[in-house]
Amino acid sequence: MTTADTPPQSLPEVVQLAMQNRRDIAALIETVNTMAERLTAAHERMVQTLTSLIQEDRGHIAVLTTGLSELPLKIESMATNVESLTGKVGRLTGAQQQTNDRLTEMNGHLTTRSGRVANLSGDRFEKEVTRLATRISRRQLNLADATVTHIGWDFTTIAVSDIADLDGITDSEAEDLNRADLIITGHDDAGHTVHVVAEISGTIESTDITRSDRRAAILQKATGQTVRAVAIGNEAAPEAIALAGSQQVNILTMPTPANDD
Structure with missing residues (x-):
């Protein structure tokens, strides 16, 4: 308590x-x-x-x-x-x-200039071959009295219509024949008239063989005379050689003419 x-x-x-x-x-x-x-x-x-x-x-x-x-x-x-x-x-x-666009244009200019240079070289070679055509025909084709009757790049020469009856071929065939680089006319050992349809190229390609064979057939159809198909160059591609053998096209090689410059 x-x-x-x-x-x-x-x-x-x-x-x-x-x-x-x-x-x-x-x-x-x-x-x-x-x-x-x-x-x-x-x-x-x-x-x-x-x-x-x-x-x-x-x-x-x-x-x-x-x-x-x-x-x-x-x-x-x-x-x-x-x-x-x-x-x-x-x-x-x-x-x-x-x-x-400028690069494309420049490339086009370069391509054009390269083409012009190549064309100048090709034209010079064609002119040299044409200058020596009669000698080539005499020595390698055994043709007498050989004369150049048509030059594809020279329109002042004789026209195909002056040496062939174009009534027997079509207009397109006549136009194709007029594009032939060179036509030479001469005589064989028997005195028969022989025409040579030649394609000229620095390097002979299959297209040259085909054109020469086709245009030779057209000229033979128009004239009824003997026509030889020829490809002239300073060298030939292997496939062109093989094609020429199968189509009976003669390949004639000659050196590239020296540069006069």
């Missing part, structure tokens, strides 16, 4: 009990005050924390708002950059196309 549960017996005991109660009340008040102070401090800290968080959130919201407000401008700037880049790519593509 505590002192509070025991009825006071005397005045001193009552005084002592009152003082004890006063001390207990003071201690309780101090405890309450301490707890109140702690709660107040905790509340203040919580308020400060919440205030700080709100301020941070406001800062984040402000940054986000600014970013969102600037986003259309950035998108527009990016679109402008893309458009500019597209234009540059287009200009580069156009410049590349112009370069390709």
Whole structure:
């Protein structure tokens, strides 16, 4: 049993009990005050924390708002950059196309010039062969009184119509015959007229053999006389040699004429 549960017996005991109660009340008040102070401090800290968080959130919201407000401008700037880049790519593509066109044009010029050089060399060879035609006919074809009766590249020479009856052949055959590089007319050992249809090329190809054979057949059809098919060059491709053997076309080779330059 505590002192509070025991009825006071005397005045001193009552005084002592009152003082004890006063001390207990003071201690309780101090405890309450301490707890109140702690709660107040905790509340203040919580308020400060919440205030700080709100301020941070406001800062984040402000940054986000600014970013969102600037986003259309950035998108527009990016679109402008893309458009500019597209234009540059287009200009580069156009410049590349112009370069390709120029290269193609230059290549065409080079090809044309190369062709002209080749044609000059080929024409010179044809003229040299034509100059030596009678000698070639006499020595290699055993023709007497050989004369050049047609030169395909020289329109001042005798036309095919002057040595052949074109009524017996078609217009296309006559035109084809007129394209023959060289036609020589002479006589064999028996005195019979013999015509030679010659194709001239630095390097004899299968096409030369085919043309010579075809045009010789046309001339024989038009004249009814003996016609020999000949290909003249300074060399012959193997396939041309094989084709000439099967079509009975004579291949005559001679050196390329020396350059006079």
